[in-house]
Amino acid sequence: MKILDYMKDNFLFLDGGMGTLLQEAGLKPGEYPERWNIERPEEIIRIQKSYYDAGSNVVLSNTFGANILKFEEEELREIIFAAIKNAREAAKRSTGTQEKFVAMDIGPLGKLLKPYGDYEFDDAVKAYALSAKIGTEAGADLIFIETMNDSYDTKAALLAAKENSDLPVFVSNAYGSDGKLMTGADPKAMVAMLEGMHADAIGANCSLGPDQLVGVMEDYLKYASVPVLLKPNAGLPRSENGKTVYDVFPEEFSQSVAKLLEKGVRITGGCCGTTPDFIKAVVEKAKDITPVPVTDKNLSLVSSYTHAVEFGPSPILIGERINPTGKKRFQQALREHDIDYILGEGLKQQDAGVQLLDVNVGLPDIDEVEMLRTSVLELQAVTDLPLQIDTTDVVAMEEALRCYNGKAMVNSVNGKEEVMEAVFPLVAKYGGFVVALTLDEGGIPTNSADRVAIAKKIIKKAAEYGIAKKDLIFDPLAMTISADTNAGIATMEAVKGITNELHAHTSLGISNVSFGLPERNIVTSTFFALCLQEGLSAAIMNPYAREMMNVYFAFRALHGLDDNCVDYINYASNLPKVETVATAGAGANAGAGAGGTGAGATGAADISELQNAIVRGLKDKAGLITKEQLGSKDALDIVKDEVIPALNIVGEGFEKKTVYLPQLLMAAEAAKASFEEIKKAMAGSEDAGPSRCAFVIATVHGDIHDIGKNIVKLILENYGYAVTDLGKDVPPEVIVDKVIEIHAPVVGLSALMTTTVPAMEETIKLLREKAPWAKVCVGGAVLNEEYAAKIGADMYCKDAMETVRYVEQLEREM
Amino acid sequence: MSIENSIKEIEMMEEGFLLPVYMEYKAPNVNFKEMLRYSGLPIKAAGDAARAYANGEDFPEKALVEETLKLIDKELQFKVGFIIGRLKWDEEGYPILPFKQHSESLKSNLEKCGTVILMASTIGAGIDKLIRRYERTNPALGMFMQGLGAERVESLTDTFNKEVHEAAAKMGYKDHARFSPGFGDVPISVQKEFLDSLDAGRRMGILLNESYLMSPSKSVTAIIGLERI
Known part of the structure; x- marks a missing residue:
């Protein structure tokens, strides 16, 4: 019988924990359990048989970490083929009379995908694809993706399975005690994504015991239109005389699981700390429970x-x-x-x-x-x-x-x-x-x-x-x-x-x-x-249009969609007292703009209102004054007479250490608001706006730190330079190609770590070879003047202002 | 309490490490001077601003500080995991730890210690999301979020360290200064084995990128030696 057919009318019982049983059998810390499929097949078969004997319908192959990041392709094939064969053998040897299936188990790669980490989504798909493909060739009955704690990683694995196999795919996520995945997804979000991609069963495993997962399961049952699965730990682990012990035992575990089966969970087993005794107890309890039919929740x-x-x-x-x-x-x-x-x-x-x-x-x-x-x-x-x-x-x-x-x-x-x-x-x-x-x-x-x-x-x-x-x-x-x-x-x-x-x-x-x-x-x-x-x-719609938001909040209140009119009252009480043209995106970043810098920066006594707004970092005000002035004054004059002098006041303050970085940034933001107005006024006209020499900036290959780079970019843009920001972790060729493409006279490279300085050196070498006209300035925590010279840079710039001064000097020389 | 118990347990063992213990903490009090210092203010200015904040006085960065505190409220978790073990030494006199090294710095830091604690702390991934957002749209605010995040994880680590200190003193030990991978001659590449020994990826959500940087970025790993007195 096919597994999906069997599931229609029956509970499906999974296996329990593997790791602790392998350790008991002698698996050493640091040793890959997947290799035991080949080196110690009898141990694997023995454990898996004990699960089938306990009543499991599905046993997961011993392939949790079997992926191309851990093993060479040839060994990976051997491991997965052996793993599926072992599980099959266990099913054959088992005395259990229930329907038996073998699942190709896929665990997370252990890589954090962008933007949290540095691993590419496409690379993750490729890695999962290989394991899914081999597992399918090896003859698994289904693919079981489990213990995933990031929604993007989950999508990569499911997509890979779908693109490389026709087998049913079950997807199980690991939730934290806050009821969310490590990167923030709640069960409803996972249901939406996984059902959209046609997972055949979805749910949760690992991390917590059955009682702590009740909330997560209730959400799954409320939103999911496919069968829901639960594979919890035996409660929470603690250490006792050097051994991990879990605080929930088979009887209590099976009682908790049975309650969730009564609520609608259809597929269940155990994860860390559970043993065949747990599964046996669950199977026993389930005999008195009728499976709740899976219904379409008809949610959009x-x-x-x-x-x-x-x-x-x-x-x-x-x-x-x-x-x-x-x-x-x-x-x-x-x-x-x-x-x-x-x-x-x-x-x-x-x-x-x-x-x-x-x-x-x-x-x-x-x-x-x-x-x-x-x-x-x-x-x-x-x-x-x-x-x-x-x-x-x-x-x-x-x-x-x-x-x-x-x-x-x-x-x-x-x-x-x-x-x-x-x-x-x-x-x-x-x-x-x-x-x-x-x-x-x-x-x-x-x-x-x-x-x-x-x-x-x-x-x-x-x-x-x-x-x-x-x-x-x-x-x-x-x-x-x-x-x-x-x-x-x-x-x-x-x-x-x-x-x-x-x-x-x-x-x-x-x-x-x-x-x-x-x-x-x-x-x-x-x-x-x-x-x-x-x-x-x-x-x-346009959310900046007050009239639209009025209708939205009033309609919800009038139609009983807003309990006690809370949202409406909240909205109404935040409306500005005086009618103004509502284009500014109500309240965005207002808090930070309200600060004002003042101290240290305002050395110059009589400065204009706009200059004052920029120096004090009042971004809304700077934008507003610029808009007013644009009616009567030439845009470029505003830049020359107002914005740049204001920036110079702050910049000099920074150099003299009377102004600190946060104030410099706030002033830069205010200047940016002013530039935004100028750009808006000039958009579409022949004159593309105030622009000085082109500057290409990037954090070098292997380095993902871009705070410093972003600050330099912001300040350079303020001074009117046309900055092309290539981002972080940028390969040398990409930087060089861009420099050639726009014939940029100057390039800024950033690196925070000693380990990525060689990438910086390599980039400079390639620039010298292919774009010899380009001057290179470098910055970042690990660099200094001496180091910069050693790797062939033209200039070491300690901070954003030094970079501005360097480019100004280059401009004068040009 | 769990630290004291762990010390009691490890005393019964000749060698090896106990399994990891994981704990969740309440938010430690904010050290404003540290926060401002991590946010780009020189030490003296940070001290002045922190004093002004404590006295309810105005200072240039006040709005930024308040906005930052408001935005990160509810985004943070305070998790610590640790393992404790008996410390053995190899033939050349280097400490044998769950991560391989031949470090002079650790050799001297752990001198006379018979027990060690390896710990990891994190305030979770929520703040990284906010930092990414505000770095792009409001760099000053992004900077302060970085600063507060750094302060938060340091304060969390200090809280744990203080508990270790107190438990150690009670049990007749002196705790040595905590030491993190990347200090002295210990390369950050040991982070892989270090975090694996704590099962930190699965249990705490701390993962490494190719350059051995941790994510969530506001995470700390450290080793603390315990010397019998």
């Missing part, structure tokens, strides 16, 4: 690496600001590969209260595949909001979905056959909650009935790919009423039709409705309210 979920967002009944706000359409400043940022600008837009919208971020970085003249991938990676490193991947380029969509850490929202598919055939396979593979536009080969229907009909057609086609209606959200398209005054009504009716007839979710790019009209927010927010009343589930 998207997730990030920390949490899930559920659609319905409360409306969901999706920030629309990461999108170049009609935004000159954003287009400029994309062309300049200014990721920080994109991140800023994302974080500002998060502060403004959206639950998801739409990410659209498509422009005709940029490499959208690379840009979208980079944006997704960088955004998910700084924000925990789920993302909506917004692109019409299927290659870009796939790359983004692949590297996304969670279950993404996908924008979009539509009723055109060709589009559905391109998009649905990606959603089926990577998981996703898909926006489906109600248009097809015939264009956008003007009436609502035809839009509903297209939605029906899309539901049917999606089902062919195994994508359920709960993973679709329809966008019946908000058209501008200034072109057709009936457009608003048609859209509202379509929302109503899809909600009531199809019982499906709807979303709108809501701002379109008011295009071409004055005071657009009035129309857009009213339309938003009307659509919400018809059942709209989500809107892609």
Whole structure:
């Protein structure tokens, strides 16, 4: 019988702990247990047989750490083949009469993926792929991915299994006592991602005992539509006379597990500290329990690496600001590969209260595949909001979905056959909650009935790919009423039709409705309210528009979606007293800006208001004054007469040690706010803005420290230099190629550790060879003047200000 | 309490190490001077600012300090894991530890010690997420988060170290100054075996990258020698 068939009507019993039993059998600390598959097969078979004898249906192969990072490929093959063979032999020898299966066990690689660590997601997929492939060839009945404590790592392993095997895949995570994975994911987030990628069973193992995992299990049972598994430790370990002992024994353990079986857990066994006696006790207790059927919870979920967002009944706000359409400043940022600008837009919208971020970085003249991938990676490193991947380029969509850490929202598919055939396979593979536009080969229907009909057609086609209606959200398209005054009504009716007839979710790019009209927010927010009343589930919207947020909070309060109106009251009490144009992203970073530096920096007596704002690090004020001045003053004059002199005051203070680093940074941020206004005013004009000589900066290969580098970059940008930041851990060739590409006259390299200085030296050598014109300055904790000279650098710069002074000097010499 | 018990247990053994013990702590009090120093202020300025903060007076970085404290509230965990063992010496006179080394520094640091503790502490990955975020969008605030994170893990480590000191004194030992991989002639590459001996990856979420740096970044490993007096 196939395992998935067997599971339909029966509890599935797994095995218990392996490590402690191997130690008892003589495994030495530091010795790889996986090698025992070959060296001591009889010991492995004996232990595994004892689990089958105790009643386990599934025994995991002794391959927890069998991966290419630990073993050469040839040995890895031998180990995995031997491990599967041993487990099979154990099943054969066992006297148990139950159905028996062998699982290919896959544990974590023990590498921390970016952005927490330095290991690439793609490399992790490759490593897991090999183990999954060999395990499948060796004849396992299923793949069991376990003890994963990071959601991204879990995704890598599951993706690898799915791409390299047709076997069923079970996925089990290790939760901490806070009910979350080490990198922050809660059970609901894991359910969303793993079900989206079609794991066959999901749950938790290791780290805690059954009683401590009750909360985690209850969440799984509440949200999961696939069988839930539990493989806990025998309580918590402690040391007694030099031996690990666990505080839960078979009887108590099986009682706790039985309670969870009654609640709906379908697959169970034990992890660290459990023995065949534990499994026997559990099997015995389960005889009196009828398995709870697994039901479809019919939830519409998207997730990030920390949490899930559920659609319905409360409306969901999706920030629309990461999108170049009609935004000159954003287009400029994309062309300049200014990721920080994109991140800023994302974080500002998060502060403004959206639950998801739409990410659209498509422009005709940029490499959208690379840009979208980079944006997704960088955004998910700084924000925990789920993302909506917004692109019409299927290659870009796939790359983004692949590297996304969670279950993404996908924008979009539509009723055109060709589009559905391109998009649905990606959603089926990577998981996703898909926006489906109600248009097809015939264009956008003007009436609502035809839009509903297209939605029906899309539901049917999606089902062919195994994508359920709960993973679709329809966008019946908000058209501008200034072109057709009936457009608003048609859209509202379509929302109503899809909600009531199809019982499906709807979303709108809501701002379109008011295009071409004055005071657009009035129309857009009213339309938003009307659509919400018809059942709209989500809107892609501008969270900086107060009117929109008013509608959102009031609607939730009026519809009983806001207990005791707490959210509304909280929102209302934080509204500014005086009406101002709400564009600044309410409250973002206000706290730090409010400080002001003052002491030490204001040596110069009479300085202008703008200079004062910059010197004191008041970033909102600096931006505001600049905006005012731009009406009457030339942008470049503001830079020359105001910003640079202010920076010099702070910079000199820093050099004289009357100003410290935090104040320098605050002033730099204030200057940046001023530059932002100037850039906005100049975006799109012929003059690309104030720019001095080009500077390429990077943290060298092998080094992941970039605080120092980021400070130098910020200060250089303040002084008007065109800084290209290549990031951290950058290989020499990449740096050299960039320097050649833009013919940069000066390069800054940073290294914090002695171990990465050779990489710096290598980079300098390659620069001398391929880009001999470039001057190289270096900095970082381990360097000094002497060391810098030794590795061939032109200059050692102690800090950001020294770097500025050096580049100024080079400019004068040029 | 568990440290004292561990010392009692190890006294009954001739050689080897006990299994790791893991503990969770409450947040130690914030040492503002240290925090400000780690945030880029010179020692004297840090001292002045910390005094001003304690007295409720204004100082230039006050808003930053308050914002930092507010943002990291609830993001931190305070975990310590340790193993205790009997210390043996090889023929050349170097200490035999769960990580291989031929270190003069450790030889002299652990001189006369018959027992050692290997410890790791971490405040968790939450703060790294915040640091990554604010480094990009508000570098001054990012700097202060770095500073507070460094102070937090140091204070946690000090808390544990103090408990070791007290337990040791009670049991008739003198604890030697704690010593971390990377000090003196001990290369940081020993971190791999060091953390493995504590099962720190699985039990505490502390992992290493290729350059032997720990993640969560605000983590500390150290060895503490106990000398019988």
